[in-house]
Amino acid sequence: MKVIDFEIAGKNGVVSESFNNLAINSFAEACKWVDNLDYIRNNDKNNKLVLFEELCGTCSTKHAVLKRLADESGSNYLNLILGIFKMNSDNTPKIKDVLAKYDLKYIPEAHNYLRSDNHMLDFTGIGVNVDEFELDLLEEIEIRPDQITDFKVQYHKDYLSRWIEINKIPYTLDELWKIREECIAALAQN
Numbered sequence: 001m002k003v004i005d006f007e008i009a010g011k012n013g014v015v016s017e018s019f020n021n022l023a024i025n026s027f028a029e030a031c032k033w034v035d036n037l038d039y040i041r042n043n044d045k046n047n048k049l050v051l052f053e054e055l056c057g058t059c060s061t062k063h064a065v066l067k068r069l070a071d072e073s074g075s076n077y078l079n080l081i082l083g084i085f086k087m088n089s090d091n092t093p094k095i096k097d098v099l100a101k102y103d104l105k106y107i108p109e110a111h112n113y114l115r116s117d118n119h120m121l122d123f124t125g126i127g128v129n130v131d132e133f134e135l136d137l138l139e140e141i142e143i144r145p146d147q148i149t150d151f152k153v154q155y156h157k158d159y160l161s162r163w164i165e166i167n168k169i170p171y172t173l174d175e176l177w178k179i180r181e182e183c184i185a186a187l188a189q190n
Contacts, residue, residue, distance in 0.1 A: 004028075004116055006073055013072035015065055018052045030069055034062045035123040039188055045149050059112040059124040060152065064145035066114060066123060079115045082152055083140035084108050084159050087183065091132050095183040102171070102179050108138060108163050109180065110156035112148060 005028040010020035019030050040056035051057045051065050067080040087109035089096035099106070111133075114121040120134060139159075143151065161173050169176065 004075075004078065004121070006070075006075055008069065008073060012074075013068070015048060015068045016072045018049055019069065022052075027066075027069065027073070027075070031066060031121075031123050034066060035125045037062065037125060039125055041184075041188070046146075048145075059122075060148035062123055062125070063112045063114055064148050067145050077116055078121075079142045080145060081113055081115050081120075081140050082143045082147070082155060083111050083113065084138045084156070085111055085133060086136040086138060088136065091136055092183070092187065094186045094189065098179065098182045098186055101182075104169075104179070106136075107176070107180055107183060108156075108159055109183070110152055110159075112143075112152070115142075 005026055008016050008019050008025050008027065008030065010017040019025075019033075022033065024030050024033055034051065034057070037051060038056040039058060040054075042050045042054055042057055042061050044050055045061055045064075047053070048065070048068060050061055057065075063080055067078060070076070070078040085091070085108070086106040087095065088106035089099055111124075113124070122133070141155075157173060157177070160176055163169065164171065164173060164176060171179065
């Protein structure tokens with residue numbers, strides 16, 4: 001795969017300017033900075049600059065800012081993706097105890113990442129193994145950065161509702177969502 005990199009010109013938009021203000025002048029440097037931020041939920045995922053203000057983020061806010069940066073720079077070969085994957089103890093070891101507690105092999109989880117020329121790029125910073133992740137991928141769609149909030153949650157809940165019904169899972173959607181929240185909390189722990 002061709003390495004994706006381009007110069008960041010602050011005059012292109014607020015995200016570009018914010019990276020330049022940190023002396024980050026290339027897309028590759030921006031990806032490294034984003035990847036190194038702590039994995040912590042942001043207070044306002046609708047705020048385009050939340051990563052710069054809180055110095056942390058999740059797969060949603062981290063990849064949305066990189067997509068916005070690429071768009072501002074006229075690099076239209078990066079796609080922001082919403083994927084649903086089998087989050088299990090193999091690909092996400094930190095959730096092993098939570099899944100065991102509820103006798104689940106996996107939970108379908110929504111994850112954001114970038115794609116370029118059909119290659120997955122993940123800068124979440126939690127050690128996602130791209131090859132393993134793609135083996136557990138159930139479905140994916142392209143989204144816009146402004147769809148990482150309500151749209152993503154609704155898409156995920158709709159998927160879970162179908163999964164519960166088809167697989168006769170012994171939990172309601174609300175119960176499963178709480179189990180999922182326990183998994184996310186386990187991920188955020190060091």
